[in-house]
Amino acid sequence: MSKFADKERHHLFIEPQSMDNTECYINGLSTSLPPEVQREMIHSVVGMENAKIVRFGYAIEYDFVDPRELRHTLETKKISGLYCAGQINGTTGYEEAAAQGIMAGINAGLSLQGKEPLILGRDEAYIGVLIDDLVTKGTNEPYRMFTSRAEYRLLLREESADTRLGKYGHALGLIDDKEYERIKLKDEQIKYGAQLLEDTKFTPNKEFNALLESMDEQPLKDVSTAQQLIARKSFDVQKMLKIVPELEKFDEYIKEEILVEGKYARYIDKQSDEIRRMKKYLKINIPEGFDFTIVSGLSKEVQEKLKSFAPPTLQAAMNISGITPAAIEILHIYIKIAKRDAQ
Numbered sequence: 001m002s003k004f005a006d007k008e009r010h011h012l013f014i015e016p017q018s019m020d021n022t023e024c025y026i027n028g029l030s031t032s033l034p035p036e037v038q039r040e041m042i043h044s045v046v047g048m049e050n051a052k053i054v055r056f057g058y059a060i061e062y063d064f065v066d067p068r069e070l071r072h073t074l075e076t077k078k079i080s081g082l083y084c085a086g087q088i089n090g091t092t093g094y095e096e097a098a099a100q101g102i103m104a105g106i107n108a109g110l111s112l113q114g115k116e117p118l119i120l121g122r123d124e125a126y127i128g129v130l131i132d133d134l135v136t137k138g139t140n141e142p143y144r145m146f147t148s149r150a151e152y153r154l155l156l157r158e159e160s161a162d163t164r165l166g167k168y169g170h171a172l173g174l175i176d177d178k179e180y181e182r183i184k185l186k187d188e189q190i191k192y193g194a195q196l197l198e199d200t201k202f203t204p205n206k207e208f209n210a211l212l213e214s215m216d217e218q219p220l221k222d223v224s225t226a227q228q229l230i231a232r233k234s235f236d237v238q239k240m241l242k243i244v245p246e247l248e249k250f251d252e253y254i255k256e257e258i259l260v261e262g263k264y265a266r267y268i269d270k271q272s273d274e275i276r277r278m279k280k281y282l283k284i285n286i287p288e289g290f291d292f293t294i295v296s297g298l299s300k301e302v303q304e305k306l307k308s309f310a311p312p313t314l315q316a317a318m319n320i321s322g323i324t325p326a327a328i329e330i331l332h333i334y335i336k337i338a339k340r341d342a343q
């Protein structure tokens with residue numbers, strides 16, 4: 001099989017390994033082809049005709065359990081009490097293995113205690129996306145947790161991990177009461193600050209515009225909320241405090257978080273709208289015999305996948321591994337046109 005046969009070029013990064021020698025790492029050339037082929041490939045690159053290869057590339061092969069054989073708890077469906085985590089489930093990567101390891105361990109423990117399992121949602125954690133993808137879609141290539149796989153990624157920011165997941169950590173005994181109180185307070189303060197930004201309105205009067213001008217900011221033309229103002233790229237914490245001094249009382253990291261939340265707010269709203277729209281799209285039928293190859297904007301690989309699975313609905317298309325929400329959006333437009341033309 002020839003991958004990317006349609007491509008005429010491929011980008012390689014030559015990374016020097018040391019100041020003391022001329023050894024370089026070729027980033028972007030992942031290959032497990034025989035040494036002779038690798039040598040020929042390297043020598044075919046202009047400027048590397050005489051390069052000496054110090055170490056050849058290689059690949060690791062391993063068997064895995066079809067993760068669709070697992071429940072969301074990572075317990076196998078066939079053997080109760082047996083949990084699988086990591087590479088054995090078709091993933092690759094340290095974080096992927098660790099994330100599944102902790103979830104399988106937690107759920108095995110909860111099950112032994114006769115307690116409800118812990119299943120994280122796709123809108124709560126990357127772990128939720130990872131496990132849901134694996135157990136519902138399976139995978140035919142080593143799965144990595146790319147951020148692009150998470151449709152709610154604006155909510156899954158690292159600085160909000162404690163406020164998103166602290167309640168579970170506390171219930172499981174992983175977070176003590178004192179730490180949990182801190183997390184709850186942080187959450188309350190950020191929510192309060194975000195609401196304050198939304199509720200505080202400014203009119204474009206002389207006085208306020210003079211304040212903006214003193215901060216090198218463009219004057220206001222229309223009534224605007226503090227949230228709209230801080231969405232400006234140039235707005236930092238100091239400027240935010242000048243227009244909403246009430247936020248001064250919070251700790252530095254809370255102020256920073258309120259600013260970030262405020263800056264993201266309209267994007268999060270937009271994302272929520274997209275998710276609602278997407279949920280509606282997913283019910284749409286794909287006409288029988290629909291030609292996926294005409295959908296420009298989809299990679300050849302994705303077109304081929306859709307052709308071979310021939311999903312009857314957009315929901316079924318979405319369930320195919322590697323089909324992203326963005327691909328569904330494009331597909332939806334083409335299906336709409338095809339249906340209109342057929343009328």
Ligand SMILES: Cc1cc2nc3c(=O)[nH]c(=O)nc-3n(C[C@H](O)[C@H](O)[C@H](O)COP(=O)(O)OP(=O)(O)OC[C@H]3O[C@@H](n4cnc5c(N)ncnc54)[C@H](O)[C@@H]3O)c2cc1C
Nearest residue numbers: 059060085086087088089091092093094095096097098101
């Ligand atoms: C060369 C290389 C480079 C890599 N680089 C990166 C990287 O830069 N970043 C990254 O994120 N990932 C990287 N990976 C991938 C990453 O290492 C693995 O995906 C990850 O370690 C898998 O963890 P795991 O716990 O699922 O499996 P493993 O770490 O393989 O653990 C499985 C364990 O089970 C033991 N075992 C097997 N059979 C038995 C048995 N019958 N009885 C008892 N014990 C048994 C094994 O000895 C092993 O200790 C790399 C992998 C390789 C090979």
